[in-house]
Amino acid sequence: MNSKNSHKNISRLEGCTVIGALTVTSFVTDAATIVHGPAGCAHQSASMIQSAMLYNECFNIPEIFTSDMSEEEIIFGGEERLKETIRETVAGGRYRAVFVIGTCISDTIGDDIEIVCKNASAEYNIPIIPIDASGFLGGSFEKGFISAIRGITELIPPRSTEAEAQVTPAKPEPKTVNIIAEKNLEYEVDSNFAEIKRLLSLLGAEINTRIARRTTVAEIARFKNAALNIIRDDPTGAISAHIKSVSDIPVIGAFPTGLSGTVEFLKDAGRLMNLDEAVIDAAVSSELKNQEEMLKRFADLKGKKVSFDLFGFQKSDSAFLDEIAERAGLKIDIDGPAIMIPFYTPIGTAGVKQMLVQWRRFINGRR
């Protein structure tokens, strides 16, 4: 019947599709998002996002609306109510685009959100983009997130259109990069971005647009100016596959982790942007030096014992931890203090440095 074939209790940890979608769309600063469902769907999602944002010291209130479906809309269909909500939302002229996120109930009764959006786009002459997010069909936070990434790329003018010719140069800017699918609720989202920006600056490259982190609709439309796309994280490959389908810009599928991983990232980024080998070599040696300087600050850890507590779910891709321990002169030993591994792996050299600060606390705390 649907793709949901697991009824394990862990399902409750997989989150709601609507929230996953909102973490993307509500970071387009001049767009509004309408959650087409009962008011509670929007309230629940918006309040979770807002509290996570406050924790991350973002104080802006996301532009989230609800079509406030009631029993009448359930019985007679909610398309009229949605049309009305779109009309009210675009009325002030405040938004350059509107996202419409479907919910479990609007999908159960079969509201055709796609056609409502298409007609409204034509009527109001701004992009109105439907996003599929009915969780009961086997959705999760992740699925809503990916749906929204797909939706947001509709703001990029399609290939070989007049709109594309207007905003996209014949050739991309050689040293510019798009950052895609940042996890907006992740505590480290800004520091991770700063690290990527620093690494790219070693290659002389700059950021073109971020999809989406306080990004405007016009910035998203300039997506194709870039020479390289870098995705935050894409374990299933779904985001890379989609991004490759909208443009020919080469893609790096994840932010770098670990010391050698960071150096490899610099090489990959440089080659994919067709930079001179000399430029890449200079960036690599600069970063290797930076890593050595960083490690010197942890000289006090040399010879100490550590062990890793992987919680059993970090699988085998922890080789970078062994590398960090080795480079810092630590000994991996079952008797050493158990270091808890962060849920999100640290990004770049700055991430390694931050992690070593935490390790030091564990190691010294044991004394």
Added chain:
Amino acid sequence: MKQIALYGKGGIGKSTTSANLSAALSEKNLSIMQIGCDPKHDSTRMLMGGRWIPTVLDTIRDNGEEINADEIVFAGYNNIRCVEAGGPEPGVGCAGRGIIATFQLLEKLDALYGDVIVYDVLGDVVCGGFAMPMREGYAREVYLVTSGDFMALYAANNISKAIARLSNRTRNFCSLGGVICNSQNIEGELELVSEFAQKINSQLIGFIPRSQIVRVAEVNKKTVLEYAPESEQAGIYRTIADRIMHNSPDVAKKPTPLTMDELEELAQKHIKA
């Protein structure tokens, strides 16, 4: 108060049968209410002299929940109180939820009263909403309307499954009252439908022969009872109404729906070239 529901395949003649039975029951000096539970809202038309009465759901939509019973309950032939649940346009929304909302409103307005309430329900029990009349103690007796047509029997058998399922609930008020054969002039039809009724642990309550007078009454926007009260057909409806009034099925007696193979075998036995 006797509460009965007529279920059966779409187009089998549930509304015609319901309206004629309501009309026959009304002659017994009983207070009758008929509730059409189908978005098509054509159940009570013959009782209303051809008038399409406003539906409950349209009225809620136009006026909110602040409505009076007289805005949704209309007196028809012999003062039969007629209600149409109504529902969304075909292809949108959720008609099943509409039935639930209708019942909740009628309940709130204390409009569900009378000596007999007849629920005329859409062809197939496609979702929980259309099973509503069987649940919560609304209809206590379900009558399956069928002909000897195989697909009509198949639908009736499926509805008996829904009743059997409800029978397993701890608080169940609903039982299978019997089978009404609305004939399509199929050879061996009476025997086939009688045996079907028996096999699903029920009984044939009545056999309504196919008659031109039903169509004639219909185009004159009347029930047979009103249009041709002296006709043989009117007498048949009266007889069935009598049997229903005297029928008191045992709630503990559960229907025994047939398997597809059994149903096919039964049809093959009676329907031959």
